[in-house]
Amino acid sequence: MRATLADRAWYLLTTALRMYRDHADAADWMRHQIDRFEGALRIAVTGPACSGKSTLINALVGDEVAPVGTGFVWYQDGPTPRATLYPPGEAERELPVTRVERGLRVEVPGWLPADADPGEIVVDWPARALRHAVLIDTPAADLDGGTMARVRADADAVVYATPTVAEADLLPLRPGPGSSPGAMVDTILVLSRADEVGGSRIDALSGARVIARRRDRGIAVRGRWQTVVAVSGLLAHTARTLSEAEYAALAALAAQPGADLAGHLLSVDRFTGQAFPVPVDAPTRAALLDRLGLFGVRLASTLIRTDGASQDTLPGLLLQHSGLIELRDAVRELFLDRRQVLKARSALRGLRMAVQVWPHPDAGELSAGIEQALASGHELRELALLASLRAGRTRLSAERTDEARRLIGGYGDDIGTRLGAPEYLDPTRAGTLTEESLHRWRGDAENGTLTEDQRRAARTVVRSCEGLLTELAHTDRR
Numbered sequence: 001m002r003a004t005l006a007d008r009a010w011y012l013l014t015t016a017l018r019m020y021r022d023h024a025d026a027a028d029w030m031r032h033q034i035d036r037f038e039g040a041l042r043i044a045v046t047g048p049a050c051s052g053k054s055t056l057i058n059a060l061v062g063d064e065v066a067p068v069g070t071g072f073v074w075y076q077d078g079p080t081p082r083a084t085l086y087p088p089g090e091a092e093r094e095l096p097v098t099r100v101e102r103g104l105r106v107e108v109p110g111w112l113p114a115d116a117d118p119g120e121i122v123v124d125w126p127a128r129a130l131r132h133a134v135l136i137d138t139p140a141a142d143l144d145g146g147t148m149a150r151v152r153a154d155a156d157a158v159v160y161a162t163p164t165v166a167e168a169d170l171l172p173l174r175p176g177p178g179s180s181p182g183a184m185v186d187t188i189l190v191l192s193r194a195d196e197v198g199g200s201r202i203d204a205l206s207g208a209r210v211i212a213r214r215r216d217r218g219i220a221v222r223g224r225w226q227t228v229v230a231v232s233g234l235l236a237h238t239a240r241t242l243s244e245a246e247y248a249a250l251a252a253l254a255a256q257p258g259a260d261l262a263g264h265l266l267s268v269d270r271f272t273g274q275a276f277p278v279p280v281d282a283p284t285r286a287a288l289l290d291r292l293g294l295f296g297v298r299l300a301s302t303l304i305r306t307d308g309a310s311q312d313t314l315p316g317l318l319l320q321h322s323g324l325i326e327l328r329d330a331v332r333e334l335f336l337d338r339r340q341v342l343k344a345r346s347a348l349r350g351l352r353m354a355v356q357v358w359p360h361p362d363a364g365e366l367s368a369g370i371e372q373a374l375a376s377g378h379e380l381r382e383l384a385l386l387a388s389l390r391a392g393r394t395r396l397s398a399e400r401t402d403e404a405r406r407l408i409g410g411y412g413d414d415i416g417t418r419l420g421a422p423e424y425l426d427p428t429r430a431g432t433l434t435e436e437s438l439h440r441w442r443g444d445a446e447n448g449t450l451t452e453d454q455r456r457a458a459r460t461v462v463r464s465c466e467g468l469l470t471e472l473a474h475t476d477r478r
């Protein structure tokens with residue numbers, strides 16, 4: 001078999017555990033890393049203050065579970081709603097929880113200091129989205145780097161939410177000193193609160209999408225994130241939890257001729273003011289505003305009036321507009337399907353830290369193994385190329401793009417899928433297919449008429465094909 005990055009990480013982890021067996025703290029750390037390696041993928045949602053992190057968590061989970069307190073909060077799948085507080089240096093304790101209409105409420109004790117480190121809260125909540133990943137809600141990613149350092153230590157992947165993409169908002173994403181190739185394979189940038197772009201005009205979300213795409217294509221982003229997606233967390237979350245009463249209120253708005261209503265949907269003051277022309281009372285209007293924002297109210301009433309959106313179809317349409325589906329696809333393709341690589345990377349980084357904190361006389365070879373794995377991981381390059389093709393930063397012909405994605409494991413990591421024959425493939429045929437691909441991509445890698453970027457992409461595909469040949473040779477011998 002190919003020795004994957006995960007195989008190498010596992011080997012190094014178990015070697016380290018043996019090496020440190022007489023050192024209680026270090027051995028505990030190694031065991032913790034092994035547990036983590038085998039556990040669910042951890043995705044942190046972070047970004048500047050008020051960027052909509054908690055709302056995005058709710059949208060992804062499909063229930064109102066965030067925020068809880070002001071510190072780091074982990075959401076994991078569990079049959080019964082539960083919340084456990086882990087204060088630093090103290091024993092864990094259960095926090096009282098209640099199920100409410102749209103989700104969960106957790107009583108966070110008043111004595112928790114907001115400024116000092118409040119520790120961590122782990123919330124158990126039954127949700128499909130949490131079956132394959134733990135989501136971590138975080139405090140603001142500030143410039144002193146405290147939040148990001150902890151995110152990097154605790155999470156395997158990062159969704160970085162920011163409503164504006166000025167340099168200052170992105171500073172926390174700068175790759176750290178000494179970071180390895182593919183340092184950014186763990187980050188998706190979300191252009192959040194996308195409904196507010198351009199003053200919440202009805203085309204706000206498409207405007208946000210254009211900005212996201214432009215950012216994504218820029219070569220300057222290489223090394224900072226995998227892809228950019230514009231998302232309105234608010235719209236997505238409300239779409240997933242829209243009540244009958246809310247639909248009824250929106251339908252009442254939509255029943256009013258568009259021209260009468262338009263002026264009243266231009267500002268919050270006019271929407272909530274006395275002179276509102278529709279019999280929907282002020283508290284209901286204020287609640288709609290909270291749940292959808294001005295843009296969302298406009299969009300929803302337009303969808304009902306002009307597209308005849310019903311109680312059943314409106315949520316799906318809103319969800320489509322919100323950008324959440326695109327984000328979920330990106331998370332699946334770039335994170336969940338690549339769980340092994342991301343996990344391996346976290347384990348190697350954890351190991352590297354342990355070896356520095358607890359020097360061991362025999363750790364020379366271990367350290368070298370860790371550094372080599374982190375530096376050479378071909379799978380990290382595959383992942384980086386996958387993202388680059390996805391975002392259109394690397395441009396190949398449609399046919400080549402598809403073939404490259406397939407060969408580097410973008411449609412599935414197993415050899416059959418990589419070769420485009422997922423059902424059954426006899427070894428001879430597999431060998432021929434691989435040789436042919438290898439030949440084609442070698443040609444591209446050396447083709448002077450292609451750009452440097454296209455040739456670099458070809459070199460990565462060549463390496464993947466060589467890996468497949470090695471794997472086939474081993475399978476043959478067995």
Ligand SMILES: Nc1nc2c(ncn2[C@@H]2O[C@H](COP(=O)(O)OP(=O)(O)O)[C@@H](O)[C@H]2O)c(=O)[nH]1
Binds near residue numbers: 048049194235290
């Ligand atoms: N219009 C709009 N408002 C949002 C969106 N996401 C969050 N908000 C609002 O922004 C404020 C901060 O949101 P929150 O999720 O708590 O941000 P956090 O501090 O980053 O966790 C709240 O009032 C939200 O209702 C969004 O997508 N669109």
Ligand SMILES: [Mg+2]
Binds near residue numbers: 053054137138
């Ligand atoms: Mg929050």
